[in-house]
Amino acid sequence: MLKIWSMKKNEDAVAKKKPKTSAAQIRVQKDLTELDLPDTMKTHFPDPNDLLNFTLTITPDDGMYKGGSFVFSFAINTNYPHEPPKVKCTQTIYHPNVDLEGNVCLNILREDWKPVLNLNSVMVGLQYLFLEPNADDPLNKDAAQELIKNREHFLSNVKQSMRGYNIKGVQYQNVMG
Amino acid sequence: MPATTQDWDERYYHVDQILEKPGPRTDPGFLAGDEVKEFLREKCKILVIGAGGLGCEILANLALTGFKDIHVIDMDTIDISNLNRQFLFRPKDVGNPKAIVAAEFIMNRVPGVTVTPYYGKIQDKDDDYYMQFNLVICGLDSVEARRWINATLVNMVDPENPESLKPLIDGGTEGFKGQARVILPTVSSCYECSLDMLNKPTAFPICTIANTPRLPEHCIEWASVLEWPRVHGDKKMDTDDPEHISWLYNQAAARAKDFKIEGVTWSLTQGVVKNIIPAIASTNAIIAASCCNEAFKIATSSAAYLNNYFMLIGTDGVYSYTFEHEKRDDCPVCGGEALDMSISSETTVEQLIELLIEKQDIQIKKPSLSTPTAQIYFQAPPQLEAATRPNLTKKVSELVPADGEITVTSTSLPFSLSLRISYT
Numbered sequence: 001m002l003k004i005w006s007m008k009k010n011e012d013a014v015a016k017k018k019p020k021t022s023a024a025q026i027r028v029q030k031d032l033t034e035l036d037l038p039d040t041m042k043t044h045f046p047d048p049n050d051l052l053n054f055t056l057t058i059t060p061d062d063g064m065y066k067g068g069s070f071v072f073s074f075a076i077n078t079n080y081p082h083e084p085p086k087v088k089c090t091q092t093i094y095h096p097n098v099d100l101e102g103n104v105c106l107n108i109l110r111e112d113w114k115p116v117l118n119l120n121s122v123m124v125g126l127q128y129l130f131l132e133p134n135a136d137d138p139l140n141k142d143a144a145q146e147l148i149k150n151r152e153h154f155l156s157n158v159k160q161s162m163r164g165y166n167i168k169g170v171q172y173q174n175v176m177g
Numbered sequence: 178m179p180a181t182t183q184d185w186d187e188r189y190y191h192v193d194q195i196l197e198k199p200g201p202r203t204d205p206g207f208l209a210g211d212e213v214k215e216f217l218r219e220k221c222k223i224l225v226i227g228a229g230g231l232g233c234e235i236l237a238n239l240a241l242t243g244f245k246d247i248h249v250i251d252m253d254t255i256d257i258s259n260l261n262r263q264f265l266f267r268p269k270d271v272g273n274p275k276a277i278v279a280a281e282f283i284m285n286r287v288p289g290v291t292v293t294p295y296y297g298k299i300q301d302k303d304d305d306y307y308m309q310f311n312l313v314i315c316g317l318d319s320v321e322a323r324r325w326i327n328a329t330l331v332n333m334v335d336p337e338n339p340e341s342l343k344p345l346i347d348g349g350t351e352g353f354k355g356q357a358r359v360i361l362p363t364v365s366s367c368y369e370c371s372l373d374m375l376n377k378p379t380a381f382p383i384c385t386i387a388n389t390p391r392l393p394e395h396c397i398e399w400a401s402v403l404e405w406p407r408v409h410g411d412k413k414m415d416t417d418d419p420e421h422i423s424w425l426y427n428q429a430a431a432r433a434k435d436f437k438i439e440g441v442t443w444s445l446t447q448g449v450v451k452n453i454i455p456a457i458a459s460t461n462a463i464i465a466a467s468c469c470n471e472a473f474k475i476a477t478s479s480a481a482y483l484n485n486y487f488m489l490i491g492t493d494g495v496y497s498y499t500f501e502h503e504k505r506d507d508c509p510v511c512g513g514e515a516l517d518m519s520i521s522s523e524t525t526v527e528q529l530i531e532l533l534i535e536k537q538d539i540q541i542k543k544p545s546l547s548t549p550t551a552q553i554y555f556q557a558p559p560q561l562e563a564a565t566r567p568n569l570t571k572k573v574s575e576l577v578p579a580d581g582e583i584t585v586t587s588t589s590l591p592f593s594l595s596l597r598i599s600y601t
Contacts, residue, residue, distance in 0.1 A: 001476055003206050007364055027509055138387075
């Protein structure tokens with residue numbers, strides 16, 4: 001058998017025994033403890049011992065969704081950061097890039113995810129959707145068309161939906177904090 | 178006639194040409210002769226992970242080069258679609274565990290070889306199990322399983338025990354492409370070091386799937402990503418359940434019809450949701466052969482081994498390239514720093530944090546600490562800071578056993594620092 005051990009002795013920097021903490025777990029610890037979030041975003045851990053499942057509440061202080069309080073669930077699996085976190089909106093909201101089931105159209109959550117991105121980038125990306133809703137990548141087609149056709153009307157729909165009104169037969173959830 | 182367990186004259190005539198005399202470039206540690214033959218054939222214990230496309234080839238190659246104590250792990254059963262390339266299996270074996278059928282086939286075909294199968298997951302086994310082997314070869318199709326075995330073998334390396342370092346040979350194929358690599362845990366670049374070299378899994382923008390499908394794959398993703406959770410709620414999709422695949426197929430086919438898209442089939446549906454890449458038998462043969470040659474060279478020291486990454490690209494003619502992938506200092510598995518720290522059993526968490534900040538050689542700011550099972554102190558987010566703040570005044574010895582590990586992360590560290598705590 002090849003004498004690997006002798007090669008090991010020649011390397012000064014060889015690591016000592018590593019902890020049993022998984023790479024995904026350490027990476028999540030690093031991402032979470034280094035979050036740099038503005039006052040408009042807060043995380044909540046239903047079980048503080050479970051770092052892999054939590055919610056993020058976004059309360060935009062500007063733009064059309066100002067005054068609302070939007071809650072997203074984050075679920076991270078053991079293949080993080082090879083795979084992105086799974087993020088869903090927990091409320092029924094009127095937004096061109098969020099469908100009525102809570103699916104979110106954000107490129108870095110799917111096709112443009114890379115392991116160099118982190119939880120902070122995802123959260124900042126989500127907040128951006130409330131500042132600049134994007135009609136080019138619609139998940140809620142009605143909302144997107146309204147945004148293109150008549151911005152004023154779209155804005156009034158947003159305001160009404162946030163107060164829990166019914167728009168075109170869809171009952172939205174009151175998100176006014 | 179029963180298979181003989183005795184070796185016969187000249188059984189290993191060709192292999193012995195290599196083991197009986199050193200060549201000009203053999204490793205200086207190589208001692209030609211009976212001892213190395215005895216090690217290979219009587220003592221060396223090798224573990225094969227995966228008994229699929231690569232695994233079948235690997236098992237046959239190892240048995241025929243003279244490895245006699247082979248173990249194999251696989252969690253799958255044989256599917257009819259495997260039979261075109263997984264040549265240890267026959268139609269009668271469909272539905273039976275791959276590991277068990279493969280082991281029996283090899284033992285029947287190659288006298289004197291013992292193949293010990295385990296039908297289950299690699300995660301079922303502990304360090305004691307992996308410690309019994311001299312070498313590990315992987316023929317896997319999953320990133321997650323590779324990350325797990327890589328981290329396990331790196332973690333097993335004990336500075337006091339040379340036997341704890343198990344070379345890992347990893348093979349992988351995707352269509353006409355493949356790679357073989359040798360990982361010497363903690364010595365050379367590990368699987369996690371190269372994670373960013375992986376092709377990212379194909380994913381389509383969710384808005385395309387929802388609104389403007391153009392490909393059959395878009396329709397299938399629509400069925401699995403959007404329709405399944407909408408219709409079934411929290412019920413988990415099982416991609417190994419034919420009924421689930423059929424449901425997805427029907428949904429996808431209906432949508433494809435609405436959008437006048439052709440090409441949605443049952444097998445494409447299964448391929449897309451299971452992320453199946455077409456397997457080519459001959460690519461598997463090349464990569465498995467390369468892995469087994471490395472196993473033979475490492476087990477016998479009879480020739481220079483692969484340092485450390487061989488890639489094969491058969492999509493445009495034949496191109497191959499071998500290079501040394503470098504170890505990463507910020508690798509979460511094998512990189513980072515490790516430090517032994519001896520503190521008083523009276524030291525509080527707060528005092529330990531101050532000690533860390535004061536340490537000149539690590540230059541740490543605002544460290545967050547955890548054990549493998551619990552958080553000790555997190556600087557952020559606010560809720561976790563508040564939840565862990567009461568620990569600051571506790572003694573470290575109440576939270577961490579002697580020789581226990583603490584994982585420290587901080588913006589000022591490339592990845593993490595692991596502390597091994599002893600008490601005075």
